[in-house]
Each structure stands twice: as C-alpha cells, then as structure tokens.
Amino acid sequence: MSAVNRAVLASERPRSGVSAYTRRQWGYGFLFLLPWLIGFFAFQLAPILFTIFLSFTDYTGNNEFKAGNFNIIGLANYKSLLVDPLALPSMGVTLKFALIGIPLGLIVPLFIALLVNSRRLMASSLFRTLFYLPTVIPVVAGTIIFNGVMNAQSGWLNLVLKGLGIADPPRWFTDPTWAGPALNLLTVWAVGNAFVILLAGLQSVPTELYEAATVDGAGPITRFFYITVPMISPVIFYNVTIGVILAFQFFVPALLIGGVSGNPQGSLLFFPMDFYREAFVFGHMGYASVLAVVIFVLTMAATGLIFYFGQRLVYYASGES
Amino acid sequence: MSKQIKLFAVIALLALILAACAPAAAPATEAAPTEAAPTEAAPEETEAAPTEVAATEPAGTEEPTVAPTATFPPPVLTGGEGCDPAATKVTWFVGLGTGSQPNDVEKEKAWVDNYNKSQKEACVLLNVVFNQGQNSYDALRAMVAAGNAPDIVGPVGKAGRASFQGSWADITPLADAAGYDLSNYDPKLLDFTKDEGVLVGIPFALFPSFIFYNKKLFDEAELPYPPHKVGEKYDGKDWNLETFQDLAMKLTVDANGNDATSPDFDPANVTQFGFFEQWTDARGIGSLFGGGIPYDETTKKAVIPDSYVQAWKWYYDGIWKYHFMPNADYQNSDQFGKGNVFSSGNLAMSHVHTWYTCCFDNSALSWDIAVMPEINGKITAKLHGDTFAIMKDSKNQDVAFKVLSDMVVSPELAVIYGGIPAVEADRPAFFAAKDEAAAPNKIDWSVTEEMLKYPDLPNHEAWLPNLAQSNTLLGSFRTLMDTTPDLNLDDAIAKLKDDLDAAYAAAP
Numbered sequence: 001m002s003a004v005n006r007a008v009l010a011s012e013r014p015r016s017g018v019s020a021y022t023r024r025q026w027g028y029g030f031l032f033l034l035p036w037l038i039g040f041f042a043f044q045l046a047p048i049l050f051t052i053f054l055s056f057t058d059y060t061g062n063n064e065f066k067a068g069n070f071n072i073i074g075l076a077n078y079k080s081l082l083v084d085p086l087a088l089p090s091m092g093v094t095l096k097f098a099l100i101g102i103p104l105g106l107i108v109p110l111f112i113a114l115l116v117n118s119r120r121l122m123a124s125s126l127f128r129t130l131f132y133l134p135t136v137i138p139v140v141a142g143t144i145i146f147n148g149v150m151n152a153q154s155g156w157l158n159l160v161l162k163g164l165g166i167a168d169p170p171r172w173f174t175d176p177t178w179a180g181p182a183l184n185l186l187t188v189w190a191v192g193n194a195f196v197i198l199l200a201g202l203q204s205v206p207t208e209l210y211e212a213a214t215v216d217g218a219g220p221i222t223r224f225f226y227i228t229v230p231m232i233s234p235v236i237f238y239n240v241t242i243g244v245i246l247a248f249q250f251f252v253p254a255l256l257i258g259g260v261s262g263n264p265q266g267s268l269l270f271f272p273m274d275f276y277r278e279a280f281v282f283g284h285m286g287y288a289s290v291l292a293v294v295i296f297v298l299t300m301a302a303t304g305l306i307f308y309f310g311q312r313l314v315y316y317a318s319g320e321s
Numbered sequence: 322m323s324k325q326i327k328l329f330a331v332i333a334l335l336a337l338i339l340a341a342c343a344p345a346a347a348p349a350t351e352a353a354p355t356e357a358a359p360t361e362a363a364p365e366e367t368e369a370a371p372t373e374v375a376a377t378e379p380a381g382t383e384e385p386t387v388a389p390t391a392t393f394p395p396p397v398l399t400g401g402e403g404c405d406p407a408a409t410k411v412t413w414f415v416g417l418g419t420g421s422q423p424n425d426v427e428k429e430k431a432w433v434d435n436y437n438k439s440q441k442e443a444c445v446l447l448n449v450v451f452n453q454g455q456n457s458y459d460a461l462r463a464m465v466a467a468g469n470a471p472d473i474v475g476p477v478g479k480a481g482r483a484s485f486q487g488s489w490a491d492i493t494p495l496a497d498a499a500g501y502d503l504s505n506y507d508p509k510l511l512d513f514t515k516d517e518g519v520l521v522g523i524p525f526a527l528f529p530s531f532i533f534y535n536k537k538l539f540d541e542a543e544l545p546y547p548p549h550k551v552g553e554k555y556d557g558k559d560w561n562l563e564t565f566q567d568l569a570m571k572l573t574v575d576a577n578g579n580d581a582t583s584p585d586f587d588p589a590n591v592t593q594f595g596f597f598e599q600w601t602d603a604r605g606i607g608s609l610f611g612g613g614i615p616y617d618e619t620t621k622k623a624v625i626p627d628s629y630v631q632a633w634k635w636y637y638d639g640i641w642k643y644h645f646m647p648n649a650d651y652q653n654s655d656q657f658g659k660g661n662v663f664s665s666g667n668l669a670m671s672h673v674h675t676w677y678t679c680c681f682d683n684s685a686l687s688w689d690i691a692v693m694p695e696i697n698g699k700i701t702a703k704l705h706g707d708t709f710a711i712m713k714d715s716k717n718q719d720v721a722f723k724v725l726s727d728m729v730v731s732p733e734l735a736v737i738y739g740g741i742p743a744v745e746a747d748r749p750a751f752f753a754a755k756d757e758a759a760a761p762n763k764i765d766w767s768v769t770e771e772m773l774k775y776p777d778l779p780n781h782e783a784w785l786p787n788l789a790q791s792n793t794l795l796g797s798f799r800t801l802m803d804t805t806p807d808l809n810l811d812d813a814i815a816k817l818k819d820d821l822d823a824a825y826a827a828a829p
C-alpha cells in the first residue's frame with residue numbers, strides 16, 4: 001500500500017476506530033429503518049409507555065387528557081386488581097379459550113394442508129383458494145354470519161344436527177356451557193393464514209426424504225411423525241407462538257356476540273373484554289390500563305416460555321437448533 | 322386413499338356451498354317484510370332511546386337490539402358550506418342515540434345546511450358516527466380525550482349521557498345568560514332532563530311507549546284488535562293483564578298451527594309469537610307493573626321494587642312456562658328478525674316506544690298501536706325523553722346554546738327522530754308527517770298522547786349510582802332471563818341486588 005493510500009484511509013478512520021465508510025453505511029441503514037422506527041415509536045412504544053403511565057392515574061376518559069383532569073394515585077389501581085371479582089374469571093375464560101383454540105388452530109389447518117398437499121387431490125388450487133377464502137372476510141362480517149349459522153333455532157348447523165337425529169342440539173350462544181366452544185369453532189372457520197403457512201412448509205420438505213423412508217418401509221404415519229413434523233417444526237412453532245398471542249388478545253367476536261358483559265352469564269367475558277369495558281364503557285381508564293399491562297405481561301411471559309421450551313423441539317435445517 | 326380424498330373434496334365442497342346458501346329461516350306463517358334492517362345502536366346495556374344495538378345474540382335482548390350490518394357507513398363530517406365567514410363553528414355530534422342511520426343523516430345534513438344559511442352567528446358542522454354498538458362511544462371518548470370535544474351531542478338519553486358522566490355543561494347559566502325562559506317547560510320535563518340534579522339539556526322530544534300490533538296476524542286469528550282508548554273493553558273483557566296474556570297466548574302459534582293455549586302446542590317449534598318486550602333492559606320490563614327504582618336514597622343500598630319482581634316473574638314465565646314470548650334463541654333467529662322481532666312480521670304485539678317507527682317498514686307492515694293494559698290496578702307506559710346536550714369541554718358554549726335552543730324547537734328534527742315534540746302546538750305537524758310515512762296504514766296516534774298520561778314514575782332510566790355499571794348489570798339480568806330455561810329467579814334477583822350494591826358502593 002502506498003503512503004498516499006495509507007494517508008487517505010487514516011484520514012477516514014476516526015479516533016473511535018469506525019471508518020467514515022462504515023458510518024455512512026450505518027447512516028443509510030438507519031435512514032431506511034427510519035420509517036419503521038417512527039411508526040414503532042409513535043404507534044407501539046409510545047402507547048405502551050403511555051398505558052403504563054395511565055395505570056398510575058385516575059383518568060376517566062371523560063375529559064381532555066391534560067393536567068388537572070387526572071391525579072397520580074400510585075399503586076391504587078394495581079390494588080384494585082387484587083379485589084376485582086371479574087379479573088380471575090375473565091382470565092379463566094381467556095385461558096379456556098386458548099387451551100381449546102391453540103391446538104385446534106394448529107391441528108385443523110395442518111390437516112387441511114396435508115389433504116390439499118396431496119398429489120392425488122384434484123383441483124388443489126381451487127381448494128387452496130376455498131380454504132383461504134374465509135380469511136379475507138372481515139371478522140365482523142364473519143361473526144355475524146356465524147351467529148346466524150349457529151342460532152339454536154334457525155341456524156343450519158342445528159338443523160343439520162337435528163336431521164342427524166340429535167333432538168336437542170346445543171344452544172350455541174345462549175348456553176354458557178357452549179358459548180366458549182362455539183367461539184372456538186368460529187375461529188376455526190378462518191384458519192386460512194395458518195393453513196397457507198403450513199402448506200408452504202409442507203411443500204418445502206424435500207421429497208427424497210419421503211422416498212428414502214418409503215424404500216426403508218416407513219408407512220404414512222411414520223413418515224408424518226418422523227419426517228413431516230420435524231421438517232415443518234419451525235412453521236408449527238411460529239403458528240403456536242402467533243396462536244398464543246392472538247388467544248390472549250381474542251376479543252372482537254366475543255364482543256359482537258356476548259356484548260360488553262360477555263353474555264350468557266359472563267361465559268364470553270374474555271380478559272381483553274374486561275379491559276375494554278372498564279376503559280370505554282365504565283370510563284375507568286386508569287384501572288383499565290392496569291388490565292392492559294397485565295395482558296401485555298402475560299402475553300410476553302407466555303411467548304417467552306414458548307421460546308424457551310419450544311425452541312428445543314424445533315428442527316432447523318441450517319442447524320441452529 | 323385416492324377415493325377418500327376425492328370423497329373429502331366433494332364433502333368439503335358441499336359444506337362450502339351449504340354455508341354460502343344458509344337457509345334463511347324455518348317455515349314462517351307470514352313472509353317477513355323486506356324492510357331495511359335498522360342500523361343504529363346504543364351500546365349494550367346502556368338503555369337510551371332511541372338507540373339500537375350491535376351485539377347480536379344474548380346481548381340481543383337488551384335495549385335496543387338489532388342485528389348488526391356487516392358493513393356500516395363511514396363517519397360524516399360536514400365542512401360548514403354556506404356559513405357566514407364570521408360565524409362561530411359549532412360541532413354537532415350524532416351517534417349516542419338515534420340519528421346515525423344513513424337516511425337520517427341526509428335529513429340532518431339538509432337541516433344543517435338550511436340552518437347555516439338562516440343565520441350568521443353559528444356555523445354548525447355535523448359529525449355523525451354510525452352507531453354500531455360501542456364504536457360511536459369510543460369515537461366521542463377519543464375526541465374528548467384529544468381535546469377536540471364536540472360542542473353539542475344528541476339526541477342522547479340518560480343512559481348515553483351516563484357513559485360520559487361529568488362531561489356535560491350545566492344548561493341553566495347558559496340559558497340565563499341568553500335570556501332563555503325555561504319556565505315555559507313543564508317542571509317535570511325539566512327534572513327529566515337533569516342528571517344528578519344538573520340540567521344538561523332542554524326538553525326536546527318525548528317517546529311514550531305502547532303496544533305496536535300486527536293487524537294481519539289478528540285478522541288471521543279472527544281476533545279483535547286491542548283497545549286504542551284507556552277504559553275500553555277488549556272483546557267484552559277488561560283490558561288487564563289476564564286478558565292481555567290470554568290474547569298473547571292465542572296469537573302464539575307453533576308449526577302445526579296450534580296456539581299456546583292448546584295442550585298440543587309445541588314450544589320448540591314456534592312460528593309466531595304473541596308478545597315481546599322489545600329493546601329494553603330489566604328496569605324497562607319491571608316498569609310494566611309500575612314505576613320503580615332499584616335504589617334506596619336513604620340507605621344507599623339496592624332495593625328491588627315489588628313491582629319489578631312481579632313483572633320479572635311474569636316475563637320469565639311468559640317465555641319459559643307459557644311460551645307466548647320468544648326466548649333469546651327465537652329473538653335472534655332469522656325468522657324473528659334477528660332481534661328486531663316485530664319487524665319480522667311474525668310477532669303479534671310488541672311493547673316499544675315511539676322511536677321504534679325508525680326500525681321497520683312503516684308502510685309495508687299492516688300495523689297500528691294500542692294502549693297498555695291495566696296491571697295491578699294501574700296503567701304504566703314507560704317514557705323516554707331525549708335531548709341535545711352541550712359538552713363541558715366545548716369552547717363555544719354560548720353559541721352552542723343558541724344552536725341547541727333552536728334545535729329543540731325544530732319540527733323537522735322531531736320528525737327525523739320520531740319523538741313527540743315537547744311543545745304541544747308542534748304535535749299535529751309531527752303526526753301528519755308520521756302519517757305520510759305509514760301510509761297506507763292509518764295509525765291512531767291518539768294512543769301516544771293517551772299513554773303520555775301514564776308515565777313510569779320513577780322513570781326506568783332514572784339516575785342510579787354508578788349508572789353505566791348498574792345498567793350493565795340490569796341489561797345482563799334481562800339476558801339471563803331470556804337465555805336460561807331453569808332459572809331460580811328468586812336467587813337470581815338476590816344476586817342482582819348484591820351486584821347492584823357492589824356497583825353502588827364503587828360509585829365515584
């Protein structure tokens with residue numbers, strides 16, 4: 001290297017040891033990230049921080065948010081959580097929903113994906129479209145349709161059940177025993193996203209693995225559990241993680257069907273619904289913020305646990321796990 | 322394996338086609354009218370007339386309950402076209418009660434345009450958020466929190482105002498400053514427009530309740546129509562609870578054509594009901610047997626009035642024992658209008674307020690109105706009264722009051738919202754407009770004025786501590802009655818009392 005080149009490089013190298021070139025690259029990188037960062041700070045981080053702040057106030061939401069219209073009340077809202085008679089039952093509703101919904105939201109789309117992935121299925125692209133179709137229907141519209149479909153008196157589901165000889169089919173949305181499972185069924189209707197992701201996962205499994213296993217005498221069940229499942233385990237892991245997060249946030253169909261009280265008899269009073277009605281029906285913004293923080297913490301904790309334990313079960317072809 | 326997959330494909334395809342072509346209803350005795358589904362709604366359990374509701378199934382039992390539409394109109398905000406440049410801008414928010422249906426919005430826009438051109442002081446900006454449950458409440462709350470509170474909100478009832486407790490301006494000093502004479506109004510009406518002792522509006526429109534009845538179903542059953550005058554007999558009998566229930570049972574018909582008085586009647590396959598207490602909460606039902614308030618001012622505790630207990634027991638038996646009223650499953654079925662039961666054409670009688678004319682095809686259905694029966698020796702017709710209120714955060718309260726005082730005497734607005742004008746002289750024009758909408762039906766509107774004489778006192782929308790929460794409990798209690806076949810009603814009432822006590826105790 002000539003003395004001149006050394007001098008140029010030395011002039012571009014700051015005292016910190018980072019070259020001007022590197023700094024320029026960082027600058028460009030930051031510039032390209034900026035739109036996302038602005039969005040993240042303005043619409044994600046700031047509301048989260050603001051919610052945490054609100055949880056220490058007695059703000060009602062009935063006045064403009066400005067000094068004088070609320071007081072800092074320390075941990076009083078957090079103490080209220082301990083004596084809230086609905087906090088635990090509503091968390092129970094959410095957990096019950098999650099316990100049924102997460103496995104269902106994985107098994108059903110996986111089953112459909114396996115069928116649609118079959119080479120023997122005619123018009124597989126038509127079925128891909130049909131199974132994905134419900135996903136593009138707005139959740140409000142879908143819920144209203146299902147409310148009619150599952151009406152105990154005139155819904156076609158019960159008409160079919162009666163036709164099959166079940167004299168007293170479930171009163172889906174008016175019997176507290178059935179209302180929760182009915183919502184689980186409703187969510188199965190829109191498994192299109194999970195289905196498409198799982199189908200993509202299935203299609204990426206190398207066929208030579210199946211061929212080799214078949215030559216070795218492995219049957220379809222063995223191939224499924226020893227080849228398919230491990231090979232698509234990252235996709236399954238992703239779906240489970242998303243499923244847990246969505247289960248903790250599940251809210252809109254329950255509100256549309258059960259109203260803000262989660263009728264019948266509170267069987268649809270999900271934890272986020274409890275938060276929603278405290279905030280927007282009763283005007284207890286401060287306490288509602290506590291509930292929002294609880295949802296946030298629980299979701300984070302559940303996701304963390306899934307990552308901690310779940311990652312060990314995931315097989316990455318690149319050898320990461 | 323190949324055959325199995327093909328079979329699965331065929332079954333799946335059939336299921337999808339079936340889902341797409343879901344049957345509309347079980348056989349009905351009468352084709353449902355093709356009226357437009359009502360669209361507006363108050364949030365569940367916040368009984369405010371005239372409002373409708375988004376919630377669909379169990380919530381569909383609470384006031385006012387209409388199956389939501391899958392899509393709803395975007396918010397409307399007019400730009401003050403035609404205003405005088407120097408005029409003060411006054412935002413009028415519509416969404417907590419009636420008035421956000423698309424056909425109402427056009428009329429409201431026309432009123433605003435005319436008003437803005439008629440004077441130079443105020444420039445009214447109309448802001449309508451379609452009321453599909455809670456969304457309009459959320460929108461208003463966001464506006465208030467952001468410091469953009471509208472100046473005028475309405476029409477809004479007591480329950481709608483309760484959701485924004487403490488947000489309303491006291492009208493009295495504004496009226497004094499404007500030299501507005503409030504003594505022209507009946508003091509009872511002024512009291513009715515007070516929240517926690519503060520006058521928050523000027524009496525605008527009254528919504529008495531009465532019996533809407535389907536003439537066609539009476540004709541089919543060859544039964545005489547119910548009385549239009551207090552004191553009239555029905556088929557030679559006193560128009561009392563016993564007569565009323567007997568009539569309602571005769572008008573309740575199953576799929577085999579048996580009525581509810583028949584031993585062969587099948588309650589699992591009802592195609593026509595005799596009566597429905599439409600779009601109200603437990604207090605509204607309780608007031609059938611006389612006005613009351615579930616609160617004792619002295620002890621600050623919940624006290625369930627005897628009249629409420631009796632009414633609730635009668636109502637519950639009407640659904641589950643005598644079957645002349647629909648349970649929640651029937652109410653929300655396709656056959657019974659998905660919550661808007663009277664509009665389905667399969668309900669003979671419904672007890673609702675004047676504002677219900679908003680929510681069914683007034684000219685397609687063959688209908689009229691009748692007086693309430695006498696119960697426990699008295700007649701009670703629960704009353705709603707809506708008004709326009711000024712928000713405390715309004716920056717132009719004086720000009721807003723000027724607009725508000727013009728709104729409450731506007732006959733055009735009274736007609737839009739179906740409320741009988743608080744000023745008697747304005748009523749003939751109001752009824753003439755309603756006649757036009759109901760033609761070819763000839764409605765006996767004298768019933769409405771007759772029923773104004775029998776309001777529920779105390780009113781079923783009267784203030785309670787922690788009103789939003791208390792109303793939620795009372796709304797849920799009705800849903801409980803509508804959805805639970807083997808309910809121990811005494812225990813349920815005791816639990817309601819305990820829950821109300823807790824809500825009252827938690828009042829700010």
